[in-house]
Amino acid sequence: MITLFHAPQSRSSRMVWLIEELGIDCEVRYCQIAVRNGQAVGEADPANPHPDGKVPALLHEGALITESAAIALYLADLFPEADLGASVGTAERGPLLTWICWAVGELEPAIWSKMTGEADRDPLAKARYQAAVDRLLEALWVGPYLMGERFTAADVMVGSSLAWARLFLPESPLLDAYADRLARRPARIRADAKDSDKGMSQTDEVQAA
């Protein structure tokens, strides 16, 4: 049994998308979170096992996995038949790990620094932001996905940031085409439909068609 602890329109939304791409059965438990977009919005949900009360959190047969990058890798590894990851020892394993970690370690902070204005004020933040943009564009120039022809869990991680933060990245037909390519995926469309603003304590069985 796999359970995802999820708050709509948050960082756990990308995990709902990934679950749809994987085509697996997963219980989705909707949680209240204490902070949203830097604003206090209530109490953390006591039913959420995440040690910081955050989402996403994943429970699989008693094992708790937190951090989006770890969850993405965990699920891609657990369901290799979905072909969204790369096995240890293959040539694609390194790029897969790199892109998934880059999404949270470089791209997300770069986007936040643009949102807060830091990337426009501070030369170091500006350089880091530009480096992230350049790296993304370089990969997409080859495309159509981050790792070439094959869509992977890394595209879910990067594509989910692109979906909410497109305004904070430069105008670019390459970025627009990539965002559009991802937005038209049937699993993404299903995930977006499920990621509505549900009330607390609701539970869904997410099962990809």
Ligand SMILES: N[C@@H](CCC(=O)N[C@@H](CS)C(=O)NCC(=O)O)C(=O)O
């Ligand atoms: N690095 C974590 C960040 C998780 C995170 O900050 N989630 C936010 C939602 S977007 C949250 O749960 N915030 C509630 C809180 O800070 O109390 C991940 O990617 O999984």
